[in-house]
Amino acid sequence: MDDREEVLATARRARLAAAALRLLTRDQKDAGLVAMADALVAATDRIVVANAGDVERARADGTSASIIDRLTLTPTRLADIAEALRDLAKLPDPVGEVIRGYTLPNGLQIRQIRVPMGVVGMIYEARPNVTVDAAGLCLKSGNAALLRGSSSAALSNRALVDVMRESLAASGLPQDAVQLVPGDTHESVKHLMTARGLVDVLIPRGGESLIRSVVDNSTVPVIETGVGNCHVYVDRDADIDKAVALVLNSKAQRVSVCNAAETLLVHADIADALMPVLIPAMAEAGIRLHADERFSRYAAEATITCEPVTDADWAAEYYSLDLAAGIVDSLDDALAHIARWSSGHTEAIVTDSQTAAMRFVAGVDSAVVMVNASTRFTDGGEFGFGAEIGISTQKLHARGPMGLPELTTTTFVVTGDGHCRT
Amino acid sequence: MDDREEVLATARRARLAAAALRLLTRDQKDAGLVAMADALVAATDRIVVANAGDVERARADGTSASIIDRLTLTPTRLADIAEALRDLAKLPDPVGEVIRGYTLPNGLQIRQIRVPMGVVGMIYEARPNVTVDAAGLCLKSGNAALLRGSSSAALSNRALVDVMRESLAASGLPQDAVQLVPGDTHESVKHLMTARGLVDVLIPRGGESLIRSVVDNSTVPVIETGVGNCHVYVDRDADIDKAVALVLNSKAQRVSVCNAAETLLVHADIADALMPVLIPAMAEAGIRLHADERFSRYAAEATITCEPVTDADWAAEYYSLDLAAGIVDSLDDALAHIARWSSGHTEAIVTDSQTAAMRFVAGVDSAVVMVNASTRFTDGGEFGFGAEIGISTQKLHARGPMGLPELTTTTFVVTGDGHCRT
Numbered sequence: 001m002d003d004r005e006e007v008l009a010t011a012r013r014a015r016l017a018a019a020a021l022r023l024l025t026r027d028q029k030d031a032g033l034v035a036m037a038d039a040l041v042a043a044t045d046r047i048v049v050a051n052a053g054d055v056e057r058a059r060a061d062g063t064s065a066s067i068i069d070r071l072t073l074t075p076t077r078l079a080d081i082a083e084a085l086r087d088l089a090k091l092p093d094p095v096g097e098v099i100r101g102y103t104l105p106n107g108l109q110i111r112q113i114r115v116p117m118g119v120v121g122m123i124y125e126a127r128p129n130v131t132v133d134a135a136g137l138c139l140k141s142g143n144a145a146l147l148r149g150s151s152s153a154a155l156s157n158r159a160l161v162d163v164m165r166e167s168l169a170a171s172g173l174p175q176d177a178v179q180l181v182p183g184d185t186h187e188s189v190k191h192l193m194t195a196r197g198l199v200d201v202l203i204p205r206g207g208e209s210l211i212r213s214v215v216d217n218s219t220v221p222v223i224e225t226g227v228g229n230c231h232v233y234v235d236r237d238a239d240i241d242k243a244v245a246l247v248l249n250s251k252a253q254r255v256s257v258c259n260a261a262e263t264l265l266v267h268a269d270i271a272d273a274l275m276p277v278l279i280p281a282m283a284e285a286g287i288r289l290h291a292d293e294r295f296s297r298y299a300a301e302a303t304i305t306c307e308p309v310t311d312a313d314w315a316a317e318y319y320s321l322d323l324a325a326g327i328v329d330s331l332d333d334a335l336a337h338i339a340r341w342s343s344g345h346t347e348a349i350v351t352d353s354q355t356a357a358m359r360f361v362a363g364v365d366s367a368v369v370m371v372n373a374s375t376r377f378t379d380g381g382e383f384g385f386g387a388e389i390g391i392s393t394q395k396l397h398a399r400g401p402m403g404l405p406e407l408t409t410t411t412f413v414v415t416g417d418g419h420c421r422t
Numbered sequence: 423m424d425d426r427e428e429v430l431a432t433a434r435r436a437r438l439a440a441a442a443l444r445l446l447t448r449d450q451k452d453a454g455l456v457a458m459a460d461a462l463v464a465a466t467d468r469i470v471v472a473n474a475g476d477v478e479r480a481r482a483d484g485t486s487a488s489i490i491d492r493l494t495l496t497p498t499r500l501a502d503i504a505e506a507l508r509d510l511a512k513l514p515d516p517v518g519e520v521i522r523g524y525t526l527p528n529g530l531q532i533r534q535i536r537v538p539m540g541v542v543g544m545i546y547e548a549r550p551n552v553t554v555d556a557a558g559l560c561l562k563s564g565n566a567a568l569l570r571g572s573s574s575a576a577l578s579n580r581a582l583v584d585v586m587r588e589s590l591a592a593s594g595l596p597q598d599a600v601q602l603v604p605g606d607t608h609e610s611v612k613h614l615m616t617a618r619g620l621v622d623v624l625i626p627r628g629g630e631s632l633i634r635s636v637v638d639n640s641t642v643p644v645i646e647t648g649v650g651n652c653h654v655y656v657d658r659d660a661d662i663d664k665a666v667a668l669v670l671n672s673k674a675q676r677v678s679v680c681n682a683a684e685t686l687l688v689h690a691d692i693a694d695a696l697m698p699v700l701i702p703a704m705a706e707a708g709i710r711l712h713a714d715e716r717f718s719r720y721a722a723e724a725t726i727t728c729e730p731v732t733d734a735d736w737a738a739e740y741y742s743l744d745l746a747a748g749i750v751d752s753l754d755d756a757l758a759h760i761a762r763w764s765s766g767h768t769e770a771i772v773t774d775s776q777t778a779a780m781r782f783v784a785g786v787d788s789a790v791v792m793v794n795a796s797t798r799f800t801d802g803g804e805f806g807f808g809a810e811i812g813i814s815t816q817k818l819h820a821r822g823p824m825g826l827p828e829l830t831t832t833t834f835v836v837t838g839d840g841h842c843r844t
Contacts, residue, residue: 019761019785019787022784022785022787023784023785102806104804104805104806108795108799110805110806112822115787117817118787118817200817201817201818215641216641219637219638221643221816221817221818223818239840241840242839242840245840245842246840246842248842249842249843253842253843253844339441357837361833361835362444362445363441363444363445364833365441365444365537365540365833366833367833367834368833368834368835368836369833369834369835369836370836370838371835371836371837371838372837372838372839372840372841373530373836373837373838373840373841374838374841374842374843376842376843377530377836377838377841377843378834378836382526382843383526383532383834384524384526384532394643395539395540395622395623395643395831396623396643396645396818396819396831397818397819399831399832399833399834400534400832400833400834401834409817409818409821410821410822411783411786411787411788411789411790411791411821411822412789412790412791412800412805412821412822412823413783413790413791413793414790414791414792414793414795414799414800415779415793415794415795416792416793416794416795416796416799417664417794418661418663418664418667418668418794418795419794419795419796419799420667420668420670420671420675420796420798421671421675421796421798421799421804422675
């Protein structure tokens with residue numbers, strides 16, 4: 001069997017499993033999740049040994065300490081991963097939810113209900129926790145999971161998936177609900193991306209180049225999880241203290257995340273009052289400014305030097321304490337800047353003006369708009385979803401933080417009593 | 423300017439228009455729709471003359487009478503097209519609808535609201551009514567429309583779009599809300615399909631090969647409207663009269679449509695009672711059977727001859743009075759047949775058994791499942807949507823009949839009072 005045939009055979013087994021999964025009750029799925037959690041904890045030694053093999057190879061390859069840290073599984077981390085599966089079991093089942101329902105004048109009863117997608121492919125990077133996480137989210141939503149992790153975590157992923165499959169089988173559930181995509185070359189990803197008709201949706205999780213490559217080459221529908229070039233706009237009518245707090249929290253509370261702010265825009269009319277407070281506070285927080293001329297002049301007054309801002313800065317997702325900054329003459333200028341440079345993730349306005357807030361909300365075309373709140377709140381957990389698959393920056397199907405319902409599609413169920421069309 | 427640059431320049435104008443359209447109120451959009459309707463009626467002569475040019479060329483090219491009929495615009499047809507725009511004005515505005523809303527424990531207020539997609543590309547075949555229809559649906563949902571009709575309707579589409587653009591300008595609305603994609607070669611379609619970032623979604627409407635080509639080649643997200651290989655399954659516990667009526671209505675009420683039935687599956691236990699009534703009724707309706715051996719034996723008893731059914735028949739969307747037919751030994755065998763051959767559009771069960779109905783609904787993976795109702799009801803109009811863009815047979819974003827809400831995406835609006843994340 002060649003590589004492509006092997007991937008397709010795996011996808012066909014996933015389809016068969018999916019047909020069984022869509023008939024499971026919530027009780028059956030939740031019992032499976034808890035059984036998987038118990039099995040992972042019971043197999044701690046086996047998994048940690050497998051993981052040690054990956055870590056050893058990564059060390060020998062000279063992998064960076066931060067990536068090795070993300071790759072490493074300890075008994076404590078494994079317990080946390082298992083606990084997340086138990087939390088998932090406590091969440092409501094998205095399948096079966098009636099999202100529209102009404103009766104037509106002719107008596108036909110129409111209900112639009114959530115049903116599983118079918119086969120969900122996940123393509124992701126080194127973190128082995130995603131293997132368990134994705135398997136759990138798919139099982140809870142009634143989908144079969146096809147998992148393609150990084151080859152650097154191959155031994156860990158193999159062990160985790162083997163343990164979960166054994167536990168599914170022991171629970172009387174289809175073990176092909178969770179499968180690894182065979183092969184660890186780039187070719188196997190290509191076969192997965194072109195298995196249209198066998199795979200219902202692909203979700204890439206990871207860096208920009210991974211996501212770009214899946215979006216460009218997949219004929220299977222993709223949910224793009226994305227880059228966050230988030231903006232904070234301080235309006236003319238902002239409260240100074242709130243503005244300072246929100247800028248610092250959005251930029252500096254945690255920098256290595258997609259919902260951190262990367263650009264600050266300040267209305268010219270508030271700059272005189274705001275800057276003497278904001279600039280020293282930013283400097284104290286270690287924020288490095290890449291600013292336009294007017295902004296830089298304010299910084300200079302506080303003896304802070306800025307780098308001159310470039311188009312590359314306006315476009316950047318820094319993942320660091322760097323911040324692009326500029327002065328705008330109006331809210332509409334801020335909207336125009338955001339329309340040009342934003343990645344469509346999250347934009348925030350700080351204002352006490354109801355008019356300004358309404359205009360900003362209407363004018364921004366992004367997944368999330370914050371009014372007097374930190375960009376850092378764009379997160380499935382913060383939104384109360386209980387579980388998050390990723391944050392979609394595309395417009396089709398799901399936009400913003402995605403929870404379990406975003407792993408479902410819908411069916412219209414139409415019930416009549418021999419109704420014919422005339 | 424080369425062809426690609428010309429298409430991209432058009433898309434950029436559409437993006438600018440979209441930024442203005444998302445700020446319009448419902449009143450403004452509805453006034454625009456009514457103005458467009460009035461303008462089209464007032465320009466009847468101009469449009470009919472342009473259309474005559476297309477019709478003349480089609481005749482000279484030896485085009486079939488049915489296609490010429492679909493291409494032809496008469497004053498009456500134009501009045502109907504304009505009336506559809508007025509009907510659209512009466513429908514609720516999907517933009518601004520709050521589809522989820524709640525307050526978090528920390529006081530943050532979260533609302534998920536419908537917003538326009540942005541730029542919607544439509545690729546369609548000879549019917550010039552789609553030009554107006556699509557422009558109207560896009561305007562109502564706050565989107566800019568990029569229209570790429572068939573070159574055989576080029577003069578008609580030019581005239582229709584010119585009249586609509588003039589009326590938009592006269593109403594103070596952005597005239598680039600409606601544009602034709604420049605160029606009538608296949609290349610211009612290719613440029614549209616690869617204008618990712620400028621075009622938010624593509625909706626192909628037409629035959630299978632057109633849709634296939636868009637799905638396979640587009641890097642812009644596509645909403646696939648699809649092929650209907652619909653099944654009717656008559657269960658063991660069906661009412662005979664309802665079963666006969668539903669089979670005839672599903673297959674023969676109108677054959678050239680995607681929601682007509684193409685395959686009939688009959689439970690073996692009801693065949694003795696059903697067939698003596700059903701077979702003559704189907705023959706009288708002119709239905710031509712392609713049947714398996716067991717089904718054919720029942721037909722032979724009523725002196726009706728069947729063609730032996732082939733895999734091509736099980737797969738076919740006939741668009742005619744032909745019907746593939748077979749006997750199954752159980753509901754699960756019917757589900758397995760449907761899982762193998764269905765295009766995921768609509769499947770119907772005829773049964774008086776609640777257990778059978780529940781199992782069928784849970785086991786079928788299609789956009790619509792009918793219980794004791796004709797497959798012909800799968801339609802935005804019949805569902806009470808007021809307007810229909812098409813019927814999606816894909817699972818992402820929209821599945822089944824699509825109305826105005828399916829032309830929107832959502833934004834999360836999060837309102838705080840200086841909320842920072844800790």
